[in-house]
Amino acid sequence: MPESSTESETGAHGATGAHLRNGGDVVVETLEALGVSHVFGIPGQHALGLFDAIRRSDLEFVSSRVENNSAFGADGYARATGEVGVLFLSTGPGALTALGALQEAYATGVPLLVITSQVPRRGLGGTRKGLLHQLDDQQRSAQNVTKSTAVVREAAHIPSALADAWALAQAAPAGPTWVEIPEDVLLEATHVPPVRSAVTSIAERMPRAELIDEAAALLAGARLPVILAGGGVRRSEGxxxxxxxxxxxxxxxxxxxxxxxxAIAFDHPLSAASWIEDQHTTALLEEADVLLAVGTSIGEVTSNYFTFAPRGRLIQVDAEPRVLESNYPGLGIHADAALALSAIADRLPARPADAPARGADIAARLRSDVEARLAAQDLGPELSLMADLRAAVPADAHTFWDMTIAGYWAWSAWDPKQGEFHSAQGSGGLGFAFPAALAASIGSGRRTLAVSGDGGAMYSIAELATARQHDADVTWLIIDDGGYGILREYMTEEFGQATATELARPDFAALARSFGVTAHESTLEDVGATIARTFTEPGPAVVVVPALLRMFAATHVR
Incomplete structure (x- = not known):
């Protein structure tokens, strides 16, 4: 046991051993004042003050089996509920293990409040060595995947530090914030009065008027305006x-x-869907004489691997200033999506009553061209899988997709209908789908769907225990192709053969049953019916489908 424990525990208890309020209580009281209901994480030695305090609160703690999955869970919870996902991490290995998942939340703009413990104050900055879990600079490790980091050295500073981080996590662009609290601050008795209120202020990112005037003028005079709607539109209120x-x-x-x-319903006449990796979509974006890109960096995937070459004027709206003109020159507007879109609409002149309406025809023609191109390829199993899953999953369900061939298909083909589509596409890490989906189910109280390949499934297989422990209504579809299927395809295309992509793996159905989780072994022919059945039954369910899927033919030069 670390040398700090005896001192800290003495400070947290009176002479009779009765509990005295400490820094951990201040943390939990502040979270309750902020309206937090769920906390994700794994207990750790320096963080025991946090977890003991939860016992005296109404907060619901969701314990994962790996810290990275705790962070994916907080991410999925935030996406499904619209609330800030709160994560408790312990010092050193626990904190570092979560960084990969935090990269996804940071890249995608998901609001998380990460509260991590630290070594006792006297060990901060590396002035003393040999403390358990000690890092020279833990805060610095988090700076590349968070909006802000802070270290709290006194319990009296906890309420303001957490309230500020909670608000900043939600301010556009949203993302994770990180607060470290040393072990002794968490465990020492405190004179801070019980926290009953939290003072927060979430900043709005308003657009500059002259930029809105310019954008409105360009769009009003456009012959073929096109809008590219990114995740920033979905995340923006309104x-x-x-x-x-x-x-x-x-x-x-x-x-x-x-x-x-x-961002716009696929059944809206003006929706050209989301076939981003398609030559017809790329061509439409290029042909626009004014392209309005909102809430997107127009990055690698969106630009069809940077084959996109705009010929008209580009207007780019984003709450993240580093995104503006990072890939293509244009009129950059630093603003929240809803505020900028509304402001532009307010400044547009009314369209002439006799103006031809071509937008719906253009959108419909693009969809038809995509369907014709796909029909010319031998993609029956893949197209049927997407159609069968869409028919089986309720229209308003949240779905979560790992970096797997089925997920790559869903990027383009999946119609979210009244539900929400969630993918690890922000940073591209494996293992996102299942822990995010089960936490989303816990938070929303509704069944969710996770889709993984067998390679990605192994990243989060331990969370079957979490799903069973919390009786989460989550369906996990595992497409088992014997390895890292998309990497196999990429390497074979590039080098003629694949290396290190073939994997030994367990009997996923038997493994699920060993956790007490219902499991179904299915095929591409009956997977739709199997998935539909899981949505009528309580508790977690695993569906395993052995299948070798292929991507649609490339429409770009990689």
Whole structure:
């Protein structure tokens, strides 16, 4: 046991051993004052003050089996509920293990509040060596995957530090914030009065008026305006309604990015869906004389691997200033998506009553061209799988997709309908789908769907225990192709053969049953019916489908 424990525990208890309020209590009281209901994480030695305090609260703690999965869980919870996901981490290995998942939340703009313990104050900065879990600079390790980091050295500072981090996590662009609290601060008795209120202020990112005037003028004079809607539209409060209003005012077709799926309903006449990795979509974006890109960096996937070469004017709206003009020059507007879209719509002149309405025809033609191209390829199993899953999953369900061939298909083909589509596409890490989906189920109280390959499934297989422990209503579809299927395909295409992609793996159905989880062995022919059945039964369920899927033919030079 570390040398610090005896001192800290003495400070947290009176002479009779009765508990005295300590820094851990202040943390938990502040979270309750902020309206937090769920906390994710794994207990650790320096963080025991946090976890003991939860016992005296109404917070529901969701314990994962690996810290990276705890962070994916907090991420999925935030996406499904619209709340800030709160994560408790212990010092050193626990904190570092979560960084990969935090990269996804940071890249995608998911609001998380990460509270991690630290070594006692006298060990901060590396002034003393040999403390358990000690890092020279733990805070620095988190700086590349968070919006902010802070170290709290006194219990009196905890309420303001957490309230500020909680608000900043939600301010556009949203993302994870990180607060470290040393072990002795958590365990020492404190004179801080019980926390009953939290003072927060979430900043709005308003657009500059002259930029809005310029954008409105360009769009009003456009012959073929097109809108590219990214994840920033989905995450912006009121963003979907503002997008629909502007698109209809301009009669502009709307292409959704992978992260922007659902920004405009696929059944809206102006929706050109989200076939981003397709030559027809790329061509439409290039042909626009004014392209309005909102809430997207127009990055590698969205640009069809940087084959996109715009010929008209580009207007780019984003709450993250580093995104603006990072890949293509244009009129950059630093603003929240909903605020900018509404402001542009307010400044547009009314369209002439006799103006031709072409947007819906353009969107419909693009979809038809994509369907014709796919029909010319031998993709029956893949197209049927997407169609069968879409028919089996309720229209309003949240779905979570790992970096696997089925997930790559879903980037383009999946219609989220009234539900929400979630993917690890932000940073591209494996293991996202299942822990995110089960936490989303716990938070929303509704069944969710996770889709993984067998390679990605092994990253989060331990969370079957979490799903069983919490009786999460989550369906996990594992497409078992014997290895890292998409990497196998990439390497074979590039080098003629694949290396290190073939994997030994367990009997996933038997393994699930050993956790007490219902498991089904299915095929591509009956997987739809099997998935549909799981949505009628309580508790976690695993569906395993052995299948070798292929991607649709490349429409770009990689």
């Amino acid at each position: 963003g979907r309604a503002a997008l629909r209003r502007l698109a209809e005012a301009l009669d502009a077709p709307v292409v959704s990015t992978v992260g922007g799926k659902g």
